[in-house]
Amino acid sequence: MSMTLLEREAALALLDRPAADPRPELTRRRRSGRGSQGRRGARPGLSVTGGTGAGHVPVLAEELLEQLDPQPGQTAIDCTFGDGGHAHLVAERLGSAGTLIAIDRDPLAEQRFAKLAAETACSVRFIRSGYAEALAQLTAEGLRADIAYFDLGMSSMQVDTRERGFSYSYEAPLDMRMDPTQQLTARELIAEWDERRLAVALRDLGEERHAGAIARTIVRLREQAPIETTQQLVEAINSAIPAPARFGGGHPAKRSFQALRIAVNDELGQLDRALPLAWGLLREGGVLAGISFHSLEDRRVKRFMAERAQGCICPPDLPVCVCGREPEAALLRRRSIVPSPAEVAANPRATSARLRAARKLREATP
Numbered sequence: 094m095s096m097t098l099l100e101r102e103a104a105l106a107l108l109d110r111p112a113a114d115p116r117p118e119l120t121r122r123r124r125s126g127r128g129s130q131g132r133r134g135a136r137p138g139l140s141v142t143g144g145t146g147a148g149h150v151p152v153l154a155e156e157l158l159e160q161l162d163p164q165p166g167q168t169a170i171d172c173t174f175g176d177g178g179h180a181h182l183v184a185e186r187l188g189s190a191g192t193l194i195a196i197d198r199d200p201l202a203e204q205r206f207a208k209l210a211a212e213t214a215c216s217v218r219f220i221r222s223g224y225a226e227a228l229a230q231l232t233a234e235g236l237r238a239d240i241a242y243f244d245l246g247m248s249s250m251q252v253d254t255r256e257r258g259f260s261y262s263y264e265a266p267l268d269m270r271m272d273p274t275q276q277l278t279a280r281e282l283i284a285e286w287d288e289r290r291l292a293v294a295l296r297d298l299g300e301e302r303h304a305g306a307i308a309r310t311i312v313r314l315r316e317q318a319p320i321e322t323t324q325q326l327v328e329a330i331n332s333a334i335p336a337p338a339r340f341g342g343g344h345p346a347k348r349s350f351q352a353l354r355i356a357v358n359d360e361l362g363q364l365d366r367a368l369p370l371a372w373g374l375l376r377e378g379g380v381l382a383g384i385s386f387h388s389l390e391d392r393r394v395k396r397f398m399a400e401r402a403q404g405c406i407c408p409p410d411l412p413v414c415v416c417g418r419e420p421e422a423a424l425l426r427r428r429s430i431v432p433s434p435a436e437v438a439a440n441p442r443a444t445s446a447r448l449r450a451a452r453k454l455r456e457a458t459p
């Protein structure tokens with residue numbers, strides 16, 4: 094069955110929308126009376142490796158689906174819609190009675206969402222904002238969900254769009270904003286942060302061993318001429334790192350670029366605010382999952398879930414429990430789930446991915 098004219102026009106208008114439209118919310122729609130079987134591009138029981146309808150293969154997709162186990166009629170929140178790879182797979186499982194809420198701060202993701210909206214049977218909604226703010230908004234609305242998941246970091250779409258300046262591999266303006274309407278860019282940060290603040294960011298967010306030397310070099314070089322492009326920054330980093338350290342540990346600018354991206358987009362602050370909000374939105378029995386790409390993210394997801402999975406916190410020498418604390422969560426796996434060698438071979442960007450998931454057993458004991 095085809096879309097109504099209104100639905101088709103809405104989907105086409107979304108595809109045509111200029112990238113920097115600042116509207117915080119895109120679409121809220123319910124379709125009725127249409128199962129996934131009859132739709133173009135819909136493949137029930139889809140093998141993940143067979144494609145997603147989103148034009149790229151999402152990381153740990155099969156594993157994520159197995160942990161989330163989406164059921165017809167459920168409500169799912171994709172906190173990091175990106176290219177919509179995971180969302181397409183989840184939406185297929187939710188069916189026409191289900192609801193998918195997608196969040197992303199990137200207008201490119203908003204454009205990709207139009208494709209999913211046009212193809213899926215379930216009720217869909219897109220919120221363009223940081224996921225911390227979007228989840229706070231959903232909480233204020235009183236939403237309850239069965240599934241919430243994060244696929245953290247930047248999307249392939251972002252890193253492959255040269256002019257966004259996310260990659261040390263291409264010459265581009267130093268930008269790195271996931272939301273191009275945001276004020277702070279990597280260029281500003283490099284131009285304005287003092288040496289100490291730069292060094293702390295490079296060390297804490299990039300785990301860069303040469304953070305002090307790189308910060309010092311940046312400050313020295315920017316006094317001579319502004320550092321405005323990715324390759325100017327790569328040169329500055331190269332000149333700060335001792336020659337032996339430039340070989341063998343991946344690209345010498347990798348850690349600094351990671352640190353800058355995390356700082357520009359306040360990625361850890363967003364995650365710290367978002368995890369409790371996502372958890373609070375889940376019904377009992379609901380599942381929270383997070384795919385991380387570096388230890389700073391993974392540690393947060395792990396700690397968040399472990400704290401909720403902990404029961405009694407009485408001192409061990411007490412003969413009986415007096416705290417009365419019951420675990421709120423069950424970890425679906427004790428260890429993180431990592432991609433198979435076959436996935437890494439097919440998609441090297443999956444190499445450092447770690448998936449963790451937990452089921453909500455009950456609301457927090459007061």
Ligand SMILES: C[S@@+](CC[C@H](N)C(=O)[O-])C[C@H]1O[C@@H](n2cnc3c(N)ncnc32)[C@H](O)[C@@H]1O
Binds near residue numbers: 179202
């Ligand atoms: C790794 S990609 C997600 C890919 C997606 N799962 C897929 O299968 O196509 C991460 C996405 O999350 C978005 N993102 C990262 N941090 C965000 C935040 N704090 N708020 C909203 N979106 C965020 C990025 O803009 C990016 O599009």
